Amino acid sequence: xxxxxxxxxxxxxxxxxxxxxxxxxxxxxxxxxxxxxxxxxxxxxxxxxxxxxxxxxxxxxxxxxxxxxxxxxxxxxxxxxxxxxxxxxxxxxxxxxxxxxxxxxxxxxxxxxxxxxxxxxxxxxxxxxxxxxxxxxx
Amino acid sequence: xxxxxxxxxxxxxxxxxxxxxxxxxxxxxxxxxxxxxxxxxxxxxxxxxxxxxxxxxxxxxxxxxxxxxxxxxxxxxxxxxxxxxxxxxxxxxxxxxxxxxxxxxxxxxxxxxxxxxxxxxxxxxxxxxxxxxxxxxxxxxxxxxxxxxxxxxxxxxxxxxxxxxxxxxxxxxxxxxxxxxxxxxxxxxxxxxxxxxxxxxxxxxxxxxxxxxxxxxxxxxxxxxxxxxxx
Numbered sequence: 001x002x003x004x005x006x007x008x009x010x011x012x013x014x015x016x017x018x019x020x021x022x023x024x025x026x027x028x029x030x031x032x033x034x035x036x037x038x039x040x041x042x043x044x045x046x047x048x049x050x051x052x053x054x055x056x057x058x059x060x061x062x063x064x065x066x067x068x069x070x071x072x073x074x075x076x077x078x079x080x081x082x083x084x085x086x087x088x089x090x091x092x093x094x095x096x097x098x099x100x101x102x103x104x105x106x107x108x109x110x111x112x113x114x115x116x117x118x119x120x121x122x123x124x125x126x127x128x129x130x131x132x133x134x135x136x137x138x
Numbered sequence: 139x140x141x142x143x144x145x146x147x148x149x150x151x152x153x154x155x156x157x158x159x160x161x162x163x164x165x166x167x168x169x170x171x172x173x174x175x176x177x178x179x180x181x182x183x184x185x186x187x188x189x190x191x192x193x194x195x196x197x198x199x200x201x202x203x204x205x206x207x208x209x210x211x212x213x214x215x216x217x218x219x220x221x222x223x224x225x226x227x228x229x230x231x232x233x234x235x236x237x238x239x240x241x242x243x244x245x246x247x248x249x250x251x252x253x254x255x256x257x258x259x260x261x262x263x264x265x266x267x268x269x270x271x272x273x274x275x276x277x278x279x280x281x282x283x284x285x286x287x288x289x290x291x292x293x294x295x296x297x298x299x300x301x302x303x304x305x306x307x308x309x310x311x312x313x314x315x316x317x318x319x320x321x322x323x324x325x326x327x328x329x330x331x332x333x334x335x336x337x338x339x340x341x342x343x344x345x346x347x348x349x350x351x352x353x354x355x356x357x358x359x360x361x362x363x364x365x366x367x368x369x
Binding site for chain 2: 001002003004005006007008009010011012013015016017018019020021024027028029030031032033034035036037038040041042045046059061062067079081082083084085086087088090092093095101102103104108110121122123124125126127128129130131132133134135136137138
């Protein structure tokens, strides 16, 4: 397996194949993604020394271009997921490697879409978890 | 007060805003998000129900109409104030296990997560679930093709939604009406779609530019992006 930095896009209302959008800042997998109506933010992933990445990067969804650095998570980790209310994005859980084992985190941290910068502690999930799936609603 | 509000156009309290735009538009049905008015405050009467609507947000094709009988006509949503984290793999490896836990948070308020309910299928997911603002849909993970959903407003266990075209661990994007799941297994380039408001099996949408597992995704109402993963 080889990690990729490819970003594809589709027009959701119209079935068809995806088109190249641009690239993430590094090859990566297990990244979280969330957005408001304008900006999409990717956080975390596998690119990193202990199998975790603290990178937060963003794209403008209605353009096509490579991702741009946004800031850093409070801790490097992969197999993360994220939820958004349109103002704030929350990245939750994740995994990292140490001593030939894979550890999970209950960490949640957040960023504000409109302001580039590092993430801030939000609180804890009820469990140590990676590979969850997140979304949000009323 | 009873009868049609069209008989009482002179009132100026509540949602009924007196305007200088002349008589309200009349129709046998409610306005839609594509009913484009001249200005905020424009009135529209459903002559079948008698309900009077006022436009409270004007954006071409995405207008918001509030009815005086509590009806709301607004564009579909993709997110909201309650965030849910569904399933995954709990604890260290080796030693942990796949999870059926659903946690939730109130995104506007910092704090720890609270138990929401349980998933019907225990499993490691990947990437992002999808939402129409009312309903959240996630995939079971692994080679399982099950999709399941929760209703954000009600803490409870998930319910079966239908099946993906191929069992895998995809990541999802949403327009608020339609959701697409992409990738999810080694060399898998499948994209399939669902209508979030209607439980049922997924339909083929197209293909990613390259097959991949562990992708992530995000979207606005028009465009969905799939990023990273293992080729």
